[in-house]
Amino acid sequence: MYRVGVIGLGAIAARYSKPEDPYPYCHVGGIRHSDTTELVAVADMSKERRDEFAEVWGPAFPDGSISYYETDTQMLESEELDIVAVCVRGPHHFAVMQNVLEADLGAIFLEKPAGCSLAETDEMARISNDRGIPIVVDYTRHWSPALLRLQDMVKDGLVGEVQSVIGYCGGGVLSFSIHSTDMICQFAGYDPSAVSASTRSSGDAPDGYEPEPAPVASTIDFASGVEGFHVGNHGKAPSFAVDVLGSEGQLRAGFYLQPTLRDADGVVVDNATLGLPGNVGPFKIAYEQITARLDGGPPPHCSGGDWVAVNEIGFATIESGITGARVDLPCANRDRMIFANG
Numbered sequence: 001m002y003r004v005g006v007i008g009l010g011a012i013a014a015r016y017s018k019p020e021d022p023y024p025y026c027h028v029g030g031i032r033h034s035d036t037t038e039l040v041a042v043a044d045m046s047k048e049r050r051d052e053f054a055e056v057w058g059p060a061f062p063d064g065s066i067s068y069y070e071t072d073t074q075m076l077e078s079e080e081l082d083i084v085a086v087c088v089r090g091p092h093h094f095a096v097m098q099n100v101l102e103a104d105l106g107a108i109f110l111e112k113p114a115g116c117s118l119a120e121t122d123e124m125a126r127i128s129n130d131r132g133i134p135i136v137v138d139y140t141r142h143w144s145p146a147l148l149r150l151q152d153m154v155k156d157g158l159v160g161e162v163q164s165v166i167g168y169c170g171g172g173v174l175s176f177s178i179h180s181t182d183m184i185c186q187f188a189g190y191d192p193s194a195v196s197a198s199t200r201s202s203g204d205a206p207d208g209y210e211p212e213p214a215p216v217a218s219t220i221d222f223a224s225g226v227e228g229f230h231v232g233n234h235g236k237a238p239s240f241a242v243d244v245l246g247s248e249g250q251l252r253a254g255f256y257l258q259p260t261l262r263d264a265d266g267v268v269v270d271n272a273t274l275g276l277p278g279n280v281g282p283f284k285i286a287y288e289q290i291t292a293r294l295d296g297g298p299p300p301h302c303s304g305g306d307w308v309a310v311n312e313i314g315f316a317t318i319e320s321g322i323t324g325a326r327v328d329l330p331c332a333n334r335d336r337m338i339f340a341n342g
């Protein structure tokens with residue numbers, strides 16, 4: 001079993017789900033359900049959060065199996081960990097990641113948004129590469145078992161040659177709608193080359209930061225020739241879903257909906273023919289991909305160049321929205337500090 005430590009005991013670490021949930025949408029639930037991980041340590045600067053965690057989740061783990069820490073550094077110095085989940089908010093990622101990347105780890109599971117500037121994420125990626133410690137960024141909805149299967153099927157020609165992928169999601173470009181950016185790439189590929197976007201400003205930002213805008217709409221060019229479209233104002237179209245338009249058909253798929261596949265004549269194909277897997281919590285799948293890598297398997301999804309590409313699209317969307325210009329990737333301005341507080 002691989003030993004996992006979690007930094008930050010908020011919503012995505014532990015509060016979105018309870019131990020009894022069959023498909024928990026939180027890190028500790030996924031770690032607990034995974035056959036290859038055990039939770040051995042947690043850190044949160046808030047005593048209230050540590051106490052709440054001990055009360056809600058403590059009974060779900062063997063007595064005394066979890067050590068509690070106030071800071072990330074105390075946990076990293078005291079524990080031998082294979083995986084660390086970084087679950088603090090975006091503006092704290094860079095400081096925490098600098099500590100985590102110094103530790104002797106197998107992998108890091110980092111919450112989105114990866115960082116608040118490209119300069120920050122460049123530095124994280126550099127150290128990760130130098131030290132051989134993969135970073136996996138948590139675009140959680142990616143790990144829906146049905147989406148993973150459909151991703152493979154689309155690669156194998158389910159809709160013929162993919163021509164366009166349309167994703168639907170509003171909210172902060174880096175903190176929220178980035179889930180849909182990843183989903184567009186999940187079906188279009190992870191080779192974006194340019195972004196043109198219109199965004200609207202939302203919220204304030206403390207000194208040193210610019211506010212995080214939300215997407216109105218953007219186009220993402222991919223080197224493969226596929227075109228991505230991100231729709232921020234999507235009316236009744238479902239969030240965290242994509243339409244994959246191909247030469248031989250079209251697929252609507254998403255985290256919260258049953259897929260709809262249409263053939264070349266527009267006729268709906270029976271989902272029973274797709275052989276889709278049953279539900280499994282996305283965190284369980286993600287942790288099992290990470291541990292498979294530690295056993296010598298393939299890189300987990302949303303690691304290496306994949307999270308870098310998604311993150312690059314996010315910052316280019318902001319850059320294009322502010323400047324009105326089409327932005328070639330990699331984005332030239334790497335210093336814009338965005339208050340990505342999701």
Ligand SMILES: NC(=O)c1ccc[n+]([C@@H]2O[C@H](COP(=O)([O-])OP(=O)(O)OC[C@H]3O[C@@H](n4cnc5c(N)ncnc54)[C@H](O)[C@@H]3O)[C@@H](O)[C@H]2O)c1
Pocket residue numbers: 007008009010011012013043044045046049070071072087088089090092096111112113138139140175341342
């Ligand atoms: N993948 C998803 O679907 C999803 C959903 C929600 C949030 N998130 C992401 O998860 C991250 C956390 O968001 P949240 O809503 O869970 O936050 P939250 O505010 O609920 O919890 C953050 C916790 O981190 C603790 N903390 C902050 N700095 C710390 C430090 N240096 N050391 C130890 N503890 C520290 C705080 O005390 C708090 O308990 C964000 O990056 C957010 O974007 C992802």
